[in-house]
Amino acid sequence: MVIVWSLLELLFGGDFSTLSHLWQTVIPEYVRHSLLLMAGVTVGVIVLGVSTAWLTTSCRFPGQRFLSWALLLPLAMPAYITAYTYTGMLDYGGPVQQSLREWFGWSYGDYWFPQIRSLGGAIAVLSLVLFPYVYLITRATFIQQSATTLEAGRSLGLTPWQCFLRIALPLARPAIVTGTTLALMETLADYGTVQYFGVTTFTTGIFRTWYGLGDLYGALQLAGLLLLAVITLILIERWSRRQARYDQRNPRPATPFELRGGKAWLASVVCWLPLIFGFILPAMQLASWSIERWQVWTDPTFWNLTWNSFSLAMVAALLVVLVALWLAYGRRQLPNRWIRTSVAFAGLGYAIPGLVIAVGLLVLLTAADHVIIDISKAWFDWNPGLLLSGTLFALLFAYAVRFLSVALQTLQAGLAEIRPSMDEAARIHGYKPLQVLRMIHLPLLRPSVLTALILVGVDVLKELPATLVLRPFDFNTLAVRAYEMAGDERLADAGPPALMMVMVGLIPVILLSRAMLKSQQNALKEQDFVPVTA
Amino acid sequence: MHSRSKTLSLLQLDHLHIQLGKQAIVRGVSMQLNAGDIGCLLGPSGCGKTTLLRAIAGFQSVTAGAIALAGQQVSSPTATQAPEQRGIGMVFQDFALFPHLTVAENISFGMRHASHQEKQLRVDELLNRIGLPGYQKRYPHELSGGQQQRVALARALAPRPRLLLLDEPFSSLDAELRERLAIEVRELLKKEQITALLVTHDQQEAFAMADQAGVMYQGELLQWDTPYQLYHQPRHQMVADFIGHGVLLQGTVNASGRMASPLGMLEHPSLSAVADGTPVNFLVRPDDLVPDPQSRLRGTIKARGFRGAHNLYTVELTSGVEVLTLSPSHEQLRVGDELGLRPDFDHLVVFAADHCELPGFSNQAPAFPDGLPEAQSA
Amino acid sequence: MHSRSKTLSLLQLDHLHIQLGKQAIVRGVSMQLNAGDIGCLLGPSGCGKTTLLRAIAGFQSVTAGAIALAGQQVSSPTATQAPEQRGIGMVFQDFALFPHLTVAENISFGMRHASHQEKQLRVDELLNRIGLPGYQKRYPHELSGGQQQRVALARALAPRPRLLLLDEPFSSLDAELRERLAIEVRELLKKEQITALLVTHDQQEAFAMADQAGVMYQGELLQWDTPYQLYHQPRHQMVADFIGHGVLLQGTVNASGRMASPLGMLEHPSLSAVADGTPVNFLVRPDDLVPDPQSRLRGTIKARGFRGAHNLYTVELTSGVEVLTLSPSHEQLRVGDELGLRPDFDHLVVFAADHCELPGFSNQAPAFPDGLPEAQSA
Amino acid sequence: ATINVYSARKEALIKPVLEQFSEKTGIDVRLLTGNGDALLARLQHEGENSPADLFLTVDAGNLHRAAEAGIFQPITSTDVLNKVPAHLHGVDNLWVGLSLRARPIFYAKGKVDPSELNGYEDLASEKWANNVCIRSSDNIYNQSLTAALISHWGEEKTEQWAKGLVGNLAKPPVGGDRDQIKAVAAGVCDIAVANTYYLGLMEASDDAAEREAASKVSIFWPNQDSFGTHVNVSGIGLTQHAKHKDAAQQLIAYLLSEEAQLWYAATNNEYPAVTDVEWSERLQNWGEFQMDDIDMRVLGENNAAAVKLMNRAGWR
């Protein structure tokens, strides 16, 4: 909120000359690229995320249990790292094209090969890395969906597949939209990947204005425009949903379909492909680089980095999810305009590039620091230093601003599935709203809370720009290390920290998703399976 | 007098108005329920009963008027006390059981300050009462619809609230169980001195349970009275029509305080107050007409409904007017048979003919020639 | 004969067994429903009615036995035809409306091959029938409980399925509307030649709608017959007890084919087949005993229930046996009054005294001295 | 004492020298690395409460911007100032250069005769149509190069040049400098622009494929007859509110010592800013050349104009 306001203030403080220059030269192209990128990523994450989420919740096929948590793994890969690994493999200098040239005696230009550094490449990589947002959030709602609603569809003559399309999918709409919005916001805020792929987007414009033209105000004006665009998108979506609701009576868990033969095989393939391309291949590339750099594994500073990253991610995830819970729940309890707007604004942080947020926060925190220092000097004759902006506080604050929307949206999608009469039934028994939250919503929301924790944790682990600007002295994380190495085009050196980041991210992902699986199985414990004969 | 009613009345509604969106759903409802009494709300589907209960519980803000609990105002357009502070229990129309809690946990949910043992005792006692002993460990989705509803009832009873709101608490139960439970719940409420307000669609239930009852129609509470008065002395045509079977016939009061009607000349003390020549509507219940072969009032059976002990016949009188009558189901009268009917009025319920036009009656249900109320449309 | 029954019967259940978890929920149910007929299932809460419907719809696999639709086997322990291929419609006990669709979209949901205009016409027609004209654009959460239930009914009717399963489709409606809708739905089903199987808790409804009806108890279908037979000729003590009010009294058959009973000597043709000295139970309905001041059979009123047109009295005979009787509610008899009763049996329903022990009767409901069935416990 | 350094140079390229310094002098150094512009913003907002004593950044443009923002104070230590040529000082000695990085033209060995080349003008000439590789104009290296050309040629001619260059590109301007060199090696184009130290990194790589790619390209030093090959600078300044001024200047002096300068040259193949320090073997192998000794301030001043010009020219 505060950040947004300080940004808005900056927005109308500067002059618009830079903006008009950009408008005449590059902006149209940037906008076009951004739109294409967003369109592509939208299709990509929805197709990958929803299909895998549906298959792993409503069907049983070999490998389904493993896949149901493994599909989160691509998220642990920073997008730019995946971009690097694919470029390393597929670019003209990479092993694939080199081998082709050697085997067939071709030289460059004799053959057609998809240009990985292109808009298409960026869409592919971002989709592969970001689809787990959709997967996770949608899956959490699929788990909560009531079997009776789907059975109603079948009693009206719909095949399971049509039920999926016409009931399960629309009912999961808040979740799908949430996941996609998150993926799109990340796409909009992404700078590393698109820059590496030479795709100029709106964000490129922001940084070009700032770095190249030295015009921070111009950059912030652009960021403001971006924000407006995002707000518009969100409003359009909200409006299109209008009064429709998504909570269902009697959430009786559905009985999964046993898939056999060709169908089981097909389902496996559909789920394995994104995992292979989004995680296994890049991770193998990282692993091979890491083996070249085996020395670092014995380096204590490297383990220090690992600990920093891990603990920071844990603390930040807990913090952010707590705040988000408070906001989401506040909105449910007191749906007045003030809370609505503040929740809506709190959710926008994700669309703004991390660096812009970091700078905005810097302005705010340093100003607060100056006041604190002045007061402290006047009263105690003591200079406490930069208490807020110079410590981990700033970092945690920045994560909160940036990732609040991830947690918030995940939780809101989950809350939308809980009938309001649950709240009422609890309150009529004398429980205050917070007690209701603890006793009713948290248990029912478990899949969503766990999802939010995973998403924020992994995001913090990967977070780069804000960490770079706001961290205290001599505080390094895996992401920073990987980035510095990769930024100098020392890909092999970037391998170990990147791999470690993935492995650290894996631990919570595995733990939490097992917990999720368990809550799903609890619900199913008394159910028997209906064999499908078609 | 005023102070006395204050000390006794546990729940008091005062010209309550409630709006949902732009629609007025509850309109000017006033009523009062004395401590320890059981009140029943009847009314056609969609007339605002649930909305009224939700306002009393504190989930719904009111547009005008006030709600007072034990003399203390809890809802007004400007201030609403939080639901959890009202000490009210509620059985929700859609049960609203907590899906992640077992039956025992659901039932003991509201007993916040009770010890583990107290909870267990109460749960066991209530499960016995609702006919589900041994169901403690089940989850709601492992119960049948009626079982879920009974658990919802037990959950609301467990903490012994001072006021219990029941929104169709027996709708999913079979007649036998419903009747037994109604009686048991009534006993329990009386024993534990819980005041209750019950919404039901079952008049028998209302008659069996209620100390006071009322009929709502399109957001208005038409009459709030004892069940007997409601049936035999409806103060509103709509009430007469809604409670029990019956038809409204037209008659004309003449100078001698008698009424000319399709059933012949009828007498009634209340008619003497009516001016000569006034057209009136009067209510004819099935039991007001006794089959009597000797009677001069004759008709033909148009339809027969089997209702267990009795058949309900729709009879077209020779004058063309249709009325209802009951006859033991052993006596096999057939559609088309002719029979005689003898009027046997205990109360004659008369309405001014222009008072309360019954809106938009459907005439598709042959058994009920006077039609049925349509739900008020949007 | 075999082939004829095949062409006529739309639904046939053959020794059906269903298990949920480790419990047998449906046990050896056999029945058949002819095309165009309406069947009604009655039975205490939790006896397995919903489970049976779910198996017929194909949502629930069967443990033994078979289900055939129009002569074609659709469910057996080894093969289950997918629900959407059965052409069955269903009204779910918990409605299961699609919360993200409007009323019109919900209703037309199953009309997949209809044109936009056809859909609109059908939606308008059905909304009129269920008394909700103009509600097309509402969302389910903007409806009252009863309105939601009616929309669920319309949704199931809209695509004209060959078999319609209705799981307590009128439970949330007021008596008037329920009666009207029951008749309308019956007309509509007959007109559109839809076969239907209805679960209801309301015997009146079952009597009014059904061509065939049955009583389920603890997973077994005790009797499948016409409603009249079910009431007057129950073939099972449990059925007698469940349908309508009544008490079971003990008697002893003597040599002359008559029976010595607390009501005096009773005669009945069916008694002649019974051996001398056999102890039997026989059913006494409230309408089998007519108040008669002259009768030598006398008793004292122990309890009175107001039920609108009649009062239901519990009478303790001088022999100490309790029976029920009905009397118009105008006649103000009081608890404690003495009265005479005259037996007036049309059918005498007799059970061997050792046949079918009624399990664990509760004796808490004073109005029903023979107790009520408890739900089977886990 | 402890001194605090904000550095836009990556940790790996600065930390070892700082550690050596601490060992030598007993002065602790705390380091914070990050993006140059962001660190600058942080310094500005921290104002007088900033813990930073020194700000180290890469590229004349960035140094200029920092000086303009008023976060530096003049360096007074003559020890420091005398070691570095005057064109590598900021206005009022607000900063000094630490190392130099050259941005010449690379060509495919064997395919291109170096005599066909002359200077940066060639990149725009029709002769190399579809045959030039260069990275995006987002990159500060290209912005500085263009800024230098503006001051030599004027804006109009430079814009013509930029347009010609864009027309000559063999592939979209994507990837880093190393990728441009690899593109030449792979035959995508015959000439490319990149910083020399990337070639050094490739030559020293433990990946055989990189070494092989490096062996296929050579450096051409452009504009030896005119203003010289474009070089850029990494530099350091003393912050306005430095709390440990003396120690900080000691550190600057150490960074300009022969030991530190040699380490730079060896580690990152940059050219020493201190004139009399000997070049590493690899630098010597690439050959002597005339550097553009344009005043670094000009690069900074022209940076915005350069970006706008490139925007207009359609250089992505």
Ligand SMILES: Nc1ncnc2c1ncn2[C@@H]1O[C@H](COP(=O)(O)OP(=O)(O)OP(=O)(O)O)[C@@H](O)[C@H]1O
């Ligand atoms: N998942 C389950 N596991 C074990 N028992 C179950 C499960 N689901 C239902 N039951 C039991 O099966 C029995 C039959 O349930 P069903 O829903 O068919 O009853 P019903 O006849 O429809 O009752 P009602 O009239 O209350 O709706 C009930 O006793 C119920 O407790």
Ligand SMILES: Nc1ncnc2c1ncn2[C@@H]1O[C@H](COP(=O)(O)OP(=O)(O)OP(=O)(O)O)[C@@H](O)[C@H]1O
């Ligand atoms: N959110 C809403 N917006 C507009 N109208 C609504 C909304 N919710 C309910 N209504 C309307 O308010 C009226 C009263 O609803 P309420 O639930 O109080 O009825 P009810 O008397 O409980 O009916 P039932 O017996 O069917 O449960 C209904 O006509 C319903 O359509």
Ligand SMILES: [Fe+3]
């Ligand atoms: Fe570089």
Ligand SMILES: [Mg+2]
């Ligand atoms: Mg209601």
Ligand SMILES: [Mg+2]
């Ligand atoms: Mg049921």
